[in-house]
Amino acid sequence: xxxxxxxxxxxxxxxxxxxxxxxxxxxxxxxxxxxxxxxxxxxxxxxxxxxxxxxxxxxxxxxxxxxxxxxxxxxxxxxxxxxxxxxxxxxxxxxxxxxxxxxxxxxxxxxxxxxxxxxxxxxxxxxxxxxxxxxxxxxxxxxxxxxxxxxxxxxxxxxxxxxxxxxxxxxxxxxxxxxxxxxxxxxxxxxxxxxxxxxxxxxxxxxxxxxxxxxxxxxxxxxxxxxxxxxxxxxxxxxxxxxxxxxxxxxxxxxxxxxxxxxxxxxxxxxxxxxxxxxxxxxxxxxxxxxxxxxxxxxxxxxxxx
Amino acid sequence: xxxxxxxxxxxxxxxxxxxxxxxxxxxxxxxxxxxxxxxxxxxxxxxxxxxxxxxxxxxxxxxxxxxxxxxxxxxxxxxxxxxxxxxxxxxxxxxxxxxxxxxxxxxxxxxxxxxxxxxxxxxxxxxxxxxxxxxxxxxxxxxxxxxxxxxxxxxxxxxxxxxxxxxxxxxxxxxxxxxxxxxxxxxxxxxxxxxxxxxxxxxxxxxxxxxxxxxxxxxxxxxxxxxxxxxxxxxxxxxxxxxxxxxxxxxxxxxxxxxxxxxxxxxxxxxxxxxxx
Numbered sequence: 400x401x402x403x404x405x406x407x408x409x410x411x412x413x414x415x416x417x418x419x420x421x422x423x424x425x426x427x428x429x430x431x432x433x434x435x436x437x438x439x440x441x442x443x444x445x446x447x448x449x450x451x452x453x454x455x456x457x458x459x460x461x462x463x464x465x466x467x468x469x470x471x472x473x474x475x476x477x478x479x480x481x482x483x484x485x486x487x488x489x490x491x492x493x494x495x496x497x498x499x500x501x502x503x504x505x506x507x508x509x510x511x512x513x514x515x516x517x518x519x520x521x522x523x524x525x526x527x528x529x530x531x532x533x534x535x536x537x538x539x540x541x542x543x544x545x546x547x548x549x550x551x552x553x554x555x556x557x558x559x560x561x562x563x564x565x566x567x568x569x570x571x572x573x574x575x576x577x578x579x580x581x582x583x584x585x586x587x588x589x590x591x592x593x594x595x596x597x598x599x600x601x602x603x604x605x606x607x608x609x610x611x612x613x614x615x616x617x618x619x620x621x622x623x624x625x626x627x628x629x630x631x632x633x634x635x636x637x638x639x640x641x642x643x644x645x646x647x648x649x650x651x652x653x654x655x656x657x658x659x660x661x662x663x664x665x666x667x668x669x670x671x672x673x674x675x676x677x678x679x680x681x682x683x684x685x686x687x688x689x690x691x692x693x694x695x696x697x698x699x700x701x702x703x704x705x
Numbered sequence: 706x707x708x709x710x711x712x713x714x715x716x717x718x719x720x721x722x723x724x725x726x727x728x729x730x731x732x733x734x735x736x737x738x739x740x741x742x743x744x745x746x747x748x749x750x751x752x753x754x755x756x757x758x759x760x761x762x763x764x765x766x767x768x769x770x771x772x773x774x775x776x777x778x779x780x781x782x783x784x785x786x787x788x789x790x791x792x793x794x795x796x797x798x799x800x801x802x803x804x805x806x807x808x809x810x811x812x813x814x815x816x817x818x819x820x821x822x823x824x825x826x827x828x829x830x831x832x833x834x835x836x837x838x839x840x841x842x843x844x845x846x847x848x849x850x851x852x853x854x855x856x857x858x859x860x861x862x863x864x865x866x867x868x869x870x871x872x873x874x875x876x877x878x879x880x881x882x883x884x885x886x887x888x889x890x891x892x893x894x895x896x897x898x899x900x901x902x903x904x905x906x907x908x909x910x911x912x913x914x915x916x917x918x919x920x921x922x923x924x925x926x927x928x929x930x931x932x933x934x935x936x937x938x939x940x941x942x943x944x945x946x947x948x949x950x951x952x953x954x955x956x957x958x959x960x961x962x963x964x965x966x967x968x969x970x971x972x973x974x975x976x977x978x979x980x981x982x
Contacts (some may be wrong), residue, residue, distance in 0.1 A: 417822030421831075428838045533719070536970065539964035542914050544921040544937055547956030554947045563944070639827030640834045646833065647918060651941070662922055665837040677826075684827040 404697050411689050416680065422678045423467045426670050427460075427639035437480055437668045454671070462570070476503075476678065477671035479663065486675035489529035490657060496566055497656030500579060500648065501641050505634070507580030510586055513630075515584070518592025521618055523596055538585025542653065543644050545693050547578040547651040571652075579648045583637050590633040628695065635691030639684050719840040720975075723967025730961050734784050737777035745770060745931045754947040763873060764949040767939055772949065776957050782843070782932045783913045784960060788914040790850040791905050797851070798858025799901055803894050805859070806866035807885065814864055823856045829915055836924045846925045849911040850915055854908065862905055865897035870897075895946040910965035917958050933958045 415520035417508050429436050434451045452458050454477070455466060467604035470476065476486035549576060563570050598604065607617045646658035653659070657676055664672035713761055738745070743761075749769035757764040763772035805816035823831065832849040839845040866889075869875060875892050883891075920934025921926035933954040940950030 413818065414825050415819050418825045421822060422834075425834055425838050428835070430839065446857070535718075536966055537959075537963065540910070540959055540966050542955065542958050542962070544934070545959060548937070548941065548944055548951045549955065552944055552951065556945055556948070612715055629721075643828035643830055643833075646830075647922065649924060661833070666923070670838070673834070673837055677830060680830055681826050685825045699906065703741060 400696070404693060405645055407692055409691060411685060413457070413590055414685055418681045418685065419468060419471055419678065421452065422465075422674050422681070423464055423679070424676060425568055426456075433670065435676070439668075447518035453478075460513060461645065476675035479672045481669040483671065484514075486672050488674060489660060490675055490679055491539045493614045493655060493657045493660045495549050496654060497649070499566075500645055500654060500656060501577055501638075501705055503576035504583065504641060504644075504648075505618050505638075507584035508637075509634075511580070511584035512587035516588040517595060517623065519588070519592040520599060521596035523592075525688065528592075532592070535585040535588045535592075537697070538581050538588075541580060541582065541585075543578055543647045544651065546581060547574070547648060548573050550578060551651070561697065566654055573583055576655050579644045580642060581645065583640060586637055586640075587630070587633060591626070592632055594629045598622040598626045632695060635687055635694075636686045642684055644678050707982030717971065719967045720917070720971025723964045723969075723971060724780075726960060726964030727968060729959075729962065730780055730783065730957075733777055734780035737780070738774065741771070741774045741777060743771035743774040744772040746929055747815050753949070754943060756947070758841050763953045764935070766950055767943060767947070771812060772953050775936060776933070776953055777929040779933045779936060779954065780957065780961070782926060782930065786843075786847060786850070786916040787909040787912045787965075789847050790854055790906045790916075791853045793847075794908065794970045795858050795901055798855035799841050799862045799894060799897065801855070802859035802862030803897070806854055806863045807870065807893060808888055808907075808969050811907055813863075816863070820856050820859055822861050823853065824860075826853070829918060832915060832919065833922070833924060841919075841924045843926055843930070846919055848917055849919075850912055854912065857908070858901060859902060861900055862894070862897045865900055868895040871899070893979065903973045903976055904977070906969035908971065910962040913965070914958065914962050928945045 432447075434454070434456060435442065438446055438450060455463055458466075474487055476490070478485055479489055482489065500559055513535070515531050519528045521533075522528050551563050553573060554561045560572050562568075562640050563574075567570055594616075599618070603620070604617055607621050608614070612621070642658075645656060646661055647654050648654065649658035650654045650662050657679065659674065661676035661680075664670075664676065749768065750767050751764065751769065752761075753767055753769040755761065755769075756764045761771050761773065764774060766772055766775065801816050805813040826834075831853050835849040835852060836845050840847070870893065875888060878888055878892055885978075901982065916925055917934030917937070920932045921938045923938060926932035926935055928939075935957075936954035937951060940947070940954070943950050
């Protein structure tokens, strides 16, 4: 197990270096002078020089790169141009909101997807299955940026049941969590169905039934447990969709998280903050994938020895 | 329980429903704007935000422009983005993936490391970052979506070619003196094509939804060009007084994406009979 963990960790390091390098290069992809782009056309040459110095853009590229990487290791992501706050503290402020939204939407997804997937698998080939499968495809095709406003029109504007934007009470969380959770539920339901159908075809399920185990118990206690590994993996992989979906969902519902910070920083041309948000989201994604891989090796010992 | 025949028919039905949706939308995109009595850009400010009526079936937007005309014109942008992004991504990804698998060594290492790094950015995030620094425009959206798009094809084709490389007919071709180019082009890449076609169909859905998402965030196609995402973005300010601004462009996106997903799923089942459970 130790060797497996070590190998996965060593594989992750070059990816993290590559990600940081790409994020570093972003600011150099800006066409023309990045400092001019950040400050706008009306900026005085003095302001431009000051900011160029502050961002270190007047130094040779390799020095900039070394200091950027050095900063990342020390948790220093620079200073926001828009607010003069350090990017690290701006992100730390917004983090709880995004974490709350992500957790809530994954809960919504699991609560919808697992029962739907089990139902479709047990009744595979029947109309129940077709309805569930079609519902799942509908969910996958439904863009977050349409579902969100539609839910707001129905539940906030017409019915007046839930607040249309902001964060604070549990009621504020409901619409964003459903908006972000529904497409996840769709993918997860498909995986649950496929994985459970696979297990239901195995001999041990038949053996359990032959021993007199009830149908419900055979499905839930025997087959479903074994189908959990691919389901957990998909849940982990879907975390990437949660992170990108959060950018859109937070924008729709004015939810004060990292995604909204990213979009606000982009429109303000606050590139240090943009770099910080992108880096944080990518690193979170890589870490979650690593954890899923490790969990996979933990759940299924065969993986470790591959 | 896993009676193949019973599940197969509905899958085929969905494939046909999907194909019909895509074909109808394509016809609407091509012919629609020619048949419409309204220009998607012309404004009737006095009637702004007016709801659906006999003269304007989908109503008018915040500048008094006919929403149906704009949805039809937006379909052209969606198809343009889908076709461009998918063709470039599929071509680049297939070539690099096949070369990585065939030559191995340094080539494989190089391609695989780039793929690993690009896959470390979830979904749209890298496209958002690229468009943020390059500036919002249709061209940059196409570029950014291709940069994140080719990776999936490269990984897929690499796997397929790695397997096919060991087949006897491929070994035979090499023994007979066929060069790398010929073996790749004639023998290896064709084995990967069915999987690439399935991925490309689902990729159309992905590219269309991604463009709309970027435009919705204000990072994509810029006004006054009608894109479904830009229209949804414009509708956000009028959720209270004019929900029809949000309803119709969103419906168009969902329908077309659903169509491509149905076709992609159906084709996957046809290409891989083992999935037909």
